[in-house]
Amino acid sequence: MKSARAAKDLSQKDVADIVGVTRQTINAIENGDYNPTINLCIAICRALDRTLNDLFWEDDLNE
Amino acid sequence: MNKKGLDEMQVQKKNSIGNQAFVMLLYLLMLDAGLYGFGFRWISYPANVMIILTLTAGIYVIRLITANAFVGPAAKTEKPLMTVVMTMFFAALISAAILVLMNNTSFSSPGQIEEISAPLLFITAGVAMVVAITTLIIKRIQNREDE
Secondary structure, eight states: OHHHHHHTTOOHHHHHHHHTSOHHHHHHHHTTSOOOOHHHHHHHHHHHTOOHHHHHOOSSSOO | OOOSSOOHHHHHHHHHHHHHHHHHHHHHHHHHHHHHHTTOOSSOTTHHHHHHHHHHHHHHHHHHHHTTOSSOGGGOOOOOHHHHHHHHHHHHHHHHHHHHHHHHSSOSOTTTHHHHHHHHHHHHHHHHHHHHHHHHHHHHHHHHHHO
């Protein structure tokens, strides 16, 4: 998620504002400290123009 | 998504802290009742209950602020220092005014409300000031860490 955000040249605050959560929540998700609901996952995916698999599915390609 | 209230992580934290504060309130009230049963009266009723409530509420609010679950994403604009200081001064002024009014009016029953009104109002004002200062300090520290 961090790399997808960096690729779009957005800060945590920018993503937080688009999605409608606090910057701390985005930070906690990126660090793996918080598991977001599916609604928030979808909102983040839309904000970053990625799919759920790209951002939240860990395999050899997406790590 | 909803930008008016707390976000989902904040709601989760708030619920958890709220539950703990509620249990703490229960324990403190039970402890107070137990001490009273054994004949130990640290302060007369109703000041004991008010102090326990104020203490628990104060801890609840401070924990909410430190966990960043007090205000939602929409209300994140930083207030200038002068506004905070003025608010604190105004709160103290109102407390003092209420105290003077309560002493001058006859609705307070002698020996009960009058005895505890002063400490209660000062405790309330004190807690409000502690909360305001803590919010200010934590917000500044968090903002510095973010940058």
